[in-house]
Amino acid sequence: MSGQISxxxxxxxxxxxxxxxxxSxxxxxxxxxxxxxxxxxFHSEKSPSFSVHAGRQFYHCFGCGVGGDAFSFLQQIEGLTFPDAVRRLAERAGIELEERQLSPEEEQRQKHREQLFRVNELAAEYFHRLLMEEPAGEPCRQYLKRRGYxxxxxxxxxIGYATDVWEGLTTYLKEQGANLEDARTLGLIRESKQGRNDYDLFRGRLMxxxxxxxxxxxxxxxxVLDxxxxxxxxxxxxxxxxxxxxxxGLYQARQSMRQxxxxxxxxGYFDQLAxxxxxxxxxxxxxxxxxxAEHARMLKRYVQKAILLFDQDEAGKQATFKAMTAxxxxxxxxxxxxxxxxxxPDSFVQTQGPDAFxxxxxxxxxxxxLFMEDALQNAGAGVExxxxxxxxxxxxxxxxxxxxxxxxxxKELAGRSGIELELLKQKMVELQTRPKAAPERNDYLSEAPPQPYDYPPPEMSYGAPMPEARSVQPTAPEKIWSRAEEQALCLLLHNPDARSRIAxxxxxxYFSAARAxxxxxxxLEELTADGAAPEAVVSKLAAELIPQVGPLAHKDPAEFAGDAxxxxxxxxDSLVRELKRKEREEMLNQISQAEKSGQAVPEDLMDRFKKLK
Structure with a gap:
């Protein structure tokens, strides 16, 4: 169906x-x-803690904390998007859905995405058949056998196999009536420099x-097999x-992660398979x-802790520390x-066995x-x-x-470094009150929107008039919401159940700033008035808000499907933590100003600061 459900x-x-x-x-x-x-x-247990309330039409697990309604249950148990869960239950109840007609632009974008998925499905089927059935896949079958698979x-x-034939997949896609431009977009095939024929990007590889x-x-x-x-x-x-x-592997692992x-x-792929x-x-x-950050946010929906097992070299160690931060x-x-x-992981399990792992x-x-140990061991002998x-x-x-x-x-750092605990505490207070630089790591709240298809190109400006060309770089618009508030905005835009709860x-x-x-x-008013799509609502906002809200409205709704x-x-919870952090920073600033000026710190300020921590 090409529409949105009312x-x-x-x-x-x-x-x-x-x-x-x-x-049941x-x-x-x-x-x-x-x-x-x-x-x-959703988790492993021996005593029943999963409760379903018929009157409230609600479920809740007292063990792992999951809960929600029929839609969220079906989403979690079957891995469906919210619209697909609604459609599944509607069919089950014998309800015919009337879906809002998409605009021509929305329909074209949805159709294009479906075409891209179909091309990838054809490619996956082609590679898999070559591995499992065709004589040409024998070298790859032997390779997998040597590795124990x-x-x-x-x-x-x-898993599949791409032969070393230059136009194997290209020919197959043509036979299936696929659009080769879509295959180029997906990086499956590439146009030759002479411009004569397309050729396969993946050749002679386990897929x-x-x-x-x-x-x-x-x-x-x-x-490659060699x-x-x-x-x-x-x-x-x-x-x-x-x-x-x-x-x-997330698609295969999600149920076990929940449990x-x-x-x-x-x-790596083989680390996961092993x-x-x-x-x-x-x-x-x-x-x-x-x-x-998006990976971390996605994993948070399934787990309470993450165990990292990256390469043992320096690059792997740094990847571990970056993952810890995210x-x-x-x-x-x-x-x-x-x-x-x-x-x-692959070699360890093969030589030592599952019990050792x-x-x-x-x-x-x-x-x-590990981070503390690594930092202190590699610090060098100098005081600085x-x-x-x-x-x-x-x-x-x-x-x-x-x-x-x-x-x-x-306290552990004080013991390992030999630095007085009070000095370390003072340094942490100083760091907490110092203005934070923009994060360098990849975060969906700060990264540029992917181009060219997920969001309209910059020149479209989401319906806002284009500014005249200038010789200076424009400054990024100031955010009027926090990270937690931005996530809530995304849920408001893309998750109908979350929208109802916020209303x-x-x-x-969910929003502390007045403008947010x-x-x-x-x-809320625009989205519930006549079932308007998020993209359509954005154009009605004030011009200065459009560049900030536009990318949020064009995110994939599947990212925000789940237990609202x-x-x-x-x-x-994140908003409360952010507000507490800001309040703590303000108090620390007041305490610091008082100490610098030689004044006594008010007792009520110190009491509030201690209680806040």
Whole structure:
């Protein structure tokens, strides 16, 4: 269907769905008073803590904390987007959906995305058939056999093979009637420099399809079967693939991640496959890219902690520290597994076995410990070098959300460095009150919107008039919302259930800045008035807001599909932390000013500061 479902139809489907009956298809429920209880399908447990309330049409697990309505349950259990969950339940209830007609531009963009997905599906089928059935795939089958993998792993991950024929895939796509321009956009084929014929980009390689959360192939990674270079080539970014938003194996691992409450993060395809084969199902791979804030935000929906297992070299160590920062910003504790020098997950499991790896997993320690140890060991002998090392550790400690963790790590740093604890505390206060520079790491709140398809090009300016050309670079518009508020705005724009909750609870619950509250009110009014699409609503905003809100409106709604209550609670928790941090910084500034001027710090200020921590 090429349209958007109206709020009235969503409510009708919700009212006509019996959540007890729905959940009973997946969970053995038994009545317990007004509720029905069973074993939670989202985490491993022996005693029932999963409750379904028939009257409120709501479910909640007292063990892992998940909860929501029929839509969110189906999304979580089946990995569906919100619209697909609505359609599935509507069909089940015998309700015919009337979907809002998309604008020609929206329909064209949606049609183009569907075409791109179809081309990738054709390519995945082609590669997989070559590996599994064709004589040409025998070298690749032997390669996999030498590494200990058979048809089961190849089938589960839809692994394939690209022969060394220059136009094999190109010819197949032509036969299937695919648009070759779409194949070029996806990086599957390339036009020759002479401009005569297209040729395959992937040749003579083992092919790993990379799936999104709906199980659709969005990209490929190809590995040579020998030692030639480059060992790997990967799909370029495209309208349906952004490497900072996708993790290899997440589609296969998501249920195990929910049940275990943890994820093991590795770097390569074979690292993920090796651990999966050894019985560790909660494993995903970054595939050569640094873990981004969006990765961390996505993982937070599934797990309570992340265990990092990157390469043991210096580059791998730095990747571990960067991942810690991204996860820490999202409130996800990061631990690290250390393997013997020269080992990777694949080689370790093959030589030592699953039990040895399980023991290493149980011995995982906080990444902060490794960071502190590494910083102090490599500090050098000079006093200035030791001070810089201690400051780098304090910067990371200051980012922790728990004051108790901060206190414990500062004491540990004092013991290891020989620096007085009070001096370390003073330095942390100084760092906390210092204006923060813009983050250098990749973060979806600060990165430029991917071009050219996910968002309109800059010259379209989301309906705002184009400024005249100038010789100076324009300054970026000042944000009127925090990171937590921006996430809430995205949910408001793309998740109808979240929109309803924000409207019911009041915008002040999720937005603290007055201008952000006004914007949220306006968006709510416009979106609920006649079921307008987010993109259409943006053009009605004030001109200075359009460049800021436009990219949010054009994000993929699938990113924000899921348990609205849980995601909004995370926004609220993050907002509270941000407000407390700002209040603490203001108090620290007042305390610092008083001390500099030689005045006594007011007791009530010190009392409020201590209570706030």
């Amino acid at each position: 709020e009235s139809k969503i409510n009708e489907v919700r009212e006509r769905t019996d959540i007890v009956e729905l959940v 298809q997946y969970v053995d429920l038994k009545r317990s008073g007004a509720n029905h209880m069973g074993l939670c399908p 058979g048809r089961k792993a190849a089938g589960e991950y839809q 790993f399809p990379i799936f999104d959360l709906q199980g659709r192939p969005v990209a490929f990674g190809g590995r 030692d030639s270079k480059p060992k790997y080539i990967n799909s370029p970014e495209s309208p349906i693939y952004h490497k900072g938003r996708v993790l290899f 275990s409450g943890e994820v093991i993060l590795v770097e 651990l999966h084969r050894a019985g560790f199902q909660q494993v995903v791979a970054t595939c050569g890219t640094a873990l981004t 996860l820490q910003d999202e409130g996800v504790p990061a631990l690290v597994i250390e393997l013997p020098k020269g080992d990777d 399980r023991q290493r997993l149980e011995q995982a320690r906080p990444v902060m410990d 070098q030791k001070v810089r090392a201690a400051e780098s550790v304090i910067e990371r400690i200051a980012e922790l959300s728990s004051s108790m963790e901060q206190d414990l790590y500062l 019911a609870e009041g915008v002040e619950t 509250q006004q914007l949220a009110e306006q968006l 209550e849980l995601m909004l609670q995370q926004c609220r």
